[in-house]
Amino acid sequence: MNQCGGNLLELFKKAGCGNIILTSLFLIIVVFFPSFSPAAEKTGVTDIRYWSYSGYTRVVIDLSDEAVFTNNRLAFPDRLYFDIKNSSIRKELQKNISVGNGMLKSVRAGQHDKNTVRVVLDLEKITDFKVFTLAKPSRIIVDIFGLKTFSVKKTIVIDPGHGGKDPGAIGPGRLYEKDIVLDVALKLKKILSKDPNIEIFLTREKDVFIPLPKRTAIANGRNADLFVSIHANASRRKKLKGIETYFLNWTDNEEAQKVAARENAISLKQMKRLKKKMDIKDIILSDLSREYKRNESMALANYVQKSMVKGLERNYKNVVDLGVKWSYFYVLFGADMPSTLLEISFVSNPLEGRRLAKDKYRADLAKSIATGIKKYLSSMPEGQMLASTVKTIGP
Numbered sequence: 211m212n213q214c215g216g217n218l219l220e221l222f223k224k225a226g227c228g229n230i231i232l233t234s235l236f237l238i239i240v241v242f243f244p245s246f247s248p249a250a251e252k253t254g255v256t257d258i259r260y261w262s263y264s265g266y267t268r269v270v271i272d273l274s275d276e277a278v279f280t281n282n283r284l285a286f287p288d289r290l291y292f293d294i295k296n297s298s299i300r301k302e303l304q305k306n307i308s309v310g311n312g313m314l315k316s317v318r319a320g321q322h323d324k325n326t327v328r329v330v331l332d333l334e335k336i337t338d339f340k341v342f343t344l345a346k347p348s349r350i351i352v353d354i355f356g357l358k359t360f361s362v363k364k365t366i367v368i369d370p371g372h373g374g375k376d377p378g379a380i381g382p383g384r385l386y387e388k389d390i391v392l393d394v395a396l397k398l399k400k401i402l403s404k405d406p407n408i409e410i411f412l413t414r415e416k417d418v419f420i421p422l423p424k425r426t427a428i429a430n431g432r433n434a435d436l437f438v439s440i441h442a443n444a445s446r447r448k449k450l451k452g453i454e455t456y457f458l459n460w461t462d463n464e465e466a467q468k469v470a471a472r473e474n475a476i477s478l479k480q481m482k483r484l485k486k487k488m489d490i491k492d493i494i495l496s497d498l499s500r501e502y503k504r505n506e507s508m509a510l511a512n513y514v515q516k517s518m519v520k521g522l523e524r525n526y527k528n529v530v531d532l533g534v535k536w537s538y539f540y541v542l543f544g545a546d547m548p549s550t551l552l553e554i555s556f557v558s559n560p561l562e563g564r565r566l567a568k569d570k571y572r573a574d575l576a577k578s579i580a581t582g583i584k585k586y587l588s589s590m591p592e593g594q595m596l597a598s599t600v601k602t603i604g605p
C-alpha cells in the first residue's frame with residue numbers, strides 16, 4: 211500500500227500535471243448545519259489533512275465549527291474548489307501542499323477575501339469524486355477516485371470499533387467495547403486468512419485511536435470488496451440484549467438512531483438535526499443513491515446476522531435475534547464497497563456482558579461472522595462483483 215498522510219505544514223515537491231478536458235461540471239450549495247453563529251464569530255479552518263492510497267485519496271478539511279460552503283469543479287486546469295463562508299485560516303496553513311499521486315496534484319488554501327477561505331484541490335487524472343460533511347468535530351471530506359486495479363482475490367477490511375482514548379461502551383468490571391471487538395476482529399482475521407482467496411486487513415491491530423473517517427479511507431484505499439465494522443452494544447436498560455447488524459441508511463426508528471448516535475459520539479438531538487437536513491444531504495450523499503451498494507450491504511448484513519445467531523444458538527441459551535436494521539453511521543459513510551456494522555451483544559446486559567468477557571464466546575462469534583462473510587461472498591455472482599468494480603472506472 212502506498213500510504214502517506216500530511217498536512218499543509220509538510221511540503222513535498224512535485225511538478226507537472228495533465229490537463230483534462232472538462233466542461234464546468236457542477237455547483238452545489240451545502241448548508242452545513244448553521245446554528246447560532248453570530249456574524250462576528252468566524253469559523254476557523256484549523257487543518258487540512260489527506261490520506262493517499264493507490265487509486266484513492268481522501269482529503270479532510272477540519273473546521274472549528276459548522277460552516278456554509280460552496281463547492282465547484284472547474285476545467286483548464288482541472289480543479290475543485292471550496293469557498294467556506296464566514297471563515298478564517300491561520301497563516302501557517304496558507305500554503306501549497308504537493309501531493310502528486312496521479313489523482314491529486316496539490317492542495318492550496320488561503321484567505322480568498324475578508325470572509326471567505328478558499329481551498330483548491332488541483333486535480334490530475336480522476337474518475338470520480340464525492341463530497342460530504344461530518345459533525346463534531348466539523349469536517350468537510352473529499353474523496354477522490356483514480357483508476358483501480360482489479361484483483362481476483364476478495365479483499366475484506368475488518369474494523370474493530372473505537373480504540374485508544376475512545377473505549378466505546380463500558381460494561382461492568384471494566385469491560386471495554388474496544389478490547390472485546392479488537393479480540394473478535396483478530397480472531398476473525400486468523401480464520402479468514404486461511405482462505406487463499408481472501409485478503410484481510412484490520413483498521414487497527416492494537417489499542418490505538420483511529421478517527422472514524424480514516425477507517426473507511428483505509429477500506430477505500432485497499433480497494434476492499436467488503437467493509438465490516440465490529441461493535442458491542444450498550445443500553446441504559448440493562449435488560450436489553452441480543453445481536454443486531456446494521457447497514458447505512460436513514461431511519462425514523464428511535465432505537466436505531468440511538469445506536470448510531472452512540473457510535474458516532476454525537477447526541478440523539480444532533481442525530482435528529484441531521485435528519486432535518488436530509489433533503490440537502492440527499493444531493494450530496496451519493497452513497498445512499500448507489501442502490502446496488504445499499505442492496506449488497508443489506509445482503510451482507512443478513513448473511514452475517516443469520517450466521518451469528520445460528521452459530522451462537524448451537525452453544526448458548528437465550529440468544530436474541532434483534533435482526534438487520536439500518537441507521538446513519540459515520541464509520542460506514544463514504545465506504546465505496548458493501549459495508550456493515552455488527553453489534554455483537556450488549557456489554558450492559560449482565561448475561562451478555564459475562565459472555566463477552568469469555569474467550570470462548572468471542573471465538574464463537576468470530577467463527578460465525580467468518581461463516582456469514584463467506585456465505586455472502588459465495589452468494590455473490592462474479593458479474594455483480596465486476597459491475598461494482600467497473601462503476602468506479604470512469605470514461
Ligand SMILES: [Zn+2]
Pocket residue numbers: 371372378379387440441442473
Ligand atoms: Zn461501538
